[in-house]
Amino acid sequence: MWFTKKNRVDDVAKLLAHSPDFMCRRIRCQGKIVNVLFLSNLINHDHLQQNVLAFIHEQKHVSIDELARCLPIGAIRICETEKEMASAIRDGWAVISIEQEKRVLAVNIAEKVERSLEKAETESLVLGPKISFTESIDTNIRILRQNITDKHLVTEKVEIGERNKLEVRVVYIQDIADETNVQTVKQRLSELRIDEVIDSSVLAQLLDDHAYTIFPQYLLTELPDRLAYSLMKGRIGIFVDRSPTVIVCPTTFFSFFETTEDIYLRWTMSTILRAVRMLGIFASIFLSPLYVAVITYHYEVIPSALLLTIGESRSRVPFPPVIEALFLEFMIELLREAGARLPTKVGQTMGIVGGIVLGQAAVDAGFTSNVLIIIVALSALGSFTAPSYEMGATIRILRFPIILLAALWGLIGIFIGVSLLLIHLLKLTSLGRPYLSPVYPFRFADIKYSLIRLPIKFYGERPKTNRPKNSRRFSWREAMKRKDLDE
Template sequence: MRRKKASSNTSNSSHFPFTIDALHQKLKDVFKENTDLNMAEFTIQQKKVAVFYITYQIKKDQLNKSLLPPLIHIQASPLDHTAIMNELPLGGGSTQDDVKTIAEKLIQGSVCIYVENDEKALTYLIPELERRAVAKAENESLVFGPQLAFTESIVTNLNIIQWRMDTPDLQTKKIIVGERIPTEVRVIYLDSLADQDNVQTVIQRIEDLVVDDVIDSTILAQMIEDKSSSVFPQLLQTELPDRLCYSLSKGKVGVLLDKSPNVLIAPSTAFTFLESTEDIYMRWNMGSFIRILRVVAMIISIILTPAYVAALTFHYEVIPSSLLVSLGKSRANVPFPPVLEALLLELLIELLREAGARLPTKVGQTMGIVGGIVLGQAAVKAGFTSNILIIIIALSALASFTAPSYMMGTAIRIIRFPTIIFAGLWGLIGIFSMLAFLIIHLLKVTSIGRPYLAPLYPLQLRDLNNSLFRMPWSYSTTRPFANQPKDTNSYSAKKAKEKKDIDE
């Protein structure tokens, strides 16, 4: 009985060496009898040699032309993993002595070569990569500047970044996240600029994650952000390589996730979500105008409809008499109070927006335009709402769409609903109470520990140039202090202002 038990333990051992059949069985046990696990067996120099691979994960041409023919004709003796590595005309080979590691390598697109009863196996990476071609950005459209967008392949994305920032100062930290489905994450930064506290905070939060898998960078952002209960996004997501590179040059940190076309940027302030790289490519006065316009648009989007509700419910005295007459006429047949009327129209706008986003592109555009016109006219004729409120709701919706970040635009639209309710309950006092609550909340929010309202809080006058507006390049000589960069000066302000002619 003791001899049988010892024999059983030996056969079930996970340590090399193995027979070909034993290794094949162990791999099948790991893959749960996966039918795509293939094994090709050869006899070379009177020794059995097996090649393991997963059919759809490897390049068949490279296997049949570059690996198998040289392997079959190897003359080196004794035949083992060292001899094969020296003789095969393939680079990137590595030795393995663990069955689970071999299985992971096979999933990643490797071929495993094993000589029967050898101490180690060999793996060569020859993956068949199906990648989307680099194309124009779909969600962050630009008039000026590069049109290149990230793809779902982290290798392609890293190649684009390295191409745009050809410097050894660019550093990356590789992290594997996911217990059941491991996914590669890269933290990227410029070593001479990025604050080490920011870098280590991002790395530590990612390394501390204990999850089955991470589907997308948007999910990763929710997992590592400071205040996940807040409606405001705290990590900027972008699909534009030039925006990431510009942020890295300002001392920020980027996070890339394999299989996701969006990159995270930290730290991010509230004003970061209202900026666009197009502002940089424009002349400074044009860029400043557009940035200020977006900030004003966000304020209008939040308070315009609530102000209408508050004025008609409690504060008729603030409405000019000439406008009050037309308001009375337009609302003469409306049976609902202003707050309910506004909420119904806001809900209608959100339904049209969501339907347009989910339908196919051509149908969605038609649905948004035709649906808005038809339903708006029908609502007015039926007496459900007034003409003036439709104009106000449309202006509020348009203002929210000016945000370059989809996440920030959605957050603004969500905030509008409780603000309308507060306005309907307490008028202007309700609006100011809601705004006070909103400001207090934003003062408490941070992005990887950095203030969310910077440079307004804490006040950094020099950083206003990098947030609310733009100054000419000769005056934009410092990097944002909110990022805590190691080097705050971009270039010499004195030399930037010097103008030299060709004869000087």
């Protein structure tokens, strides 16, 4: 006998740490003892009763092969060791063992806990689909397949985590995605030796090319249409179970300033909005440092009328410009963090009221000037124009070292900061691909996928940055042919 012995059930119970919700249903059927093992908190009890227990009672000949062939359950697998049994039970499966049979049968009757489909929280859109991914990897794959019906769509399963196993899916279009990129992703996943991975954002950090940089190297998205668009351009997606965001790679610096809304709008509006975002990011990084540099070292560049206003505004401020700027920037960060951690309605009120009250109080108390409050507010707004939360946080942090450089050496300090920043960005890669592509190395054909947006007819080729196998999307000459009804 194999699993019908009491000590075998005890061995499985030990592997499950003697969980109080571990159950063993013993059934006598056709003179044989059938044990059904499961964790009561993880299974669907209706499926257990109707599709497993009742079905076994109705059988004339009970055997593992017969049950495997006839059980009305889709997911079934054979287990041969106690470890395999315990692993299946922890996943919400029920394990069926029969007297005098060495193998056992595991059937999937798991009760998945997941939220319903909702609108995206971190990536809001005016046009386009509003649905977002959820914490269930099965639901997310189903959403993706509804968005991409291409027969070459591949979803490969990988398990990571030494103690807490987690299912990961690598998705790509087989005849589009570069094979080197695909193999690099698989290799990095297979080489991970870690107890657990909590979320896709943690996995992205583990897969990074450069662990010590402040810039995100992989794009995280919760929008199915954005993932579908990226896959069709030759990129790779990585789903992580229990995470509502998907990793997209390889990624460039400019990808973090694009949205799928750029595709849904007309090309003229999309180009303007991209320019506004880039200007907002530029202003967010350099407005406060420019204020500190000019007020500290370069009065001569300020027009006389404006200099008078600034002098009058700063007449009651006892601190140097760098202390004044750092104080206000820190106050803005405190308000932002407090608003993010509080409940939604309270957080919005806190941000608006707190900003107005603290700003006015700081001016009245002589801690800062009116001009700097306007500059810091514009810098904060500029950082929020980045569609990616990670890149927006990076932009906000970059302001502080550049403010210090501006306080030390003025405009020269800002230029030093810009030079160091460019050198750092030029050295970065994402999945081994240049981070600043298509600006460096320069690819004129791919500029339309990053800095500007052109009419649809110019997008007949996929971006060469991703090195797609099949670069052709369509022939624009054929696509643009128009025929009237009377022709």
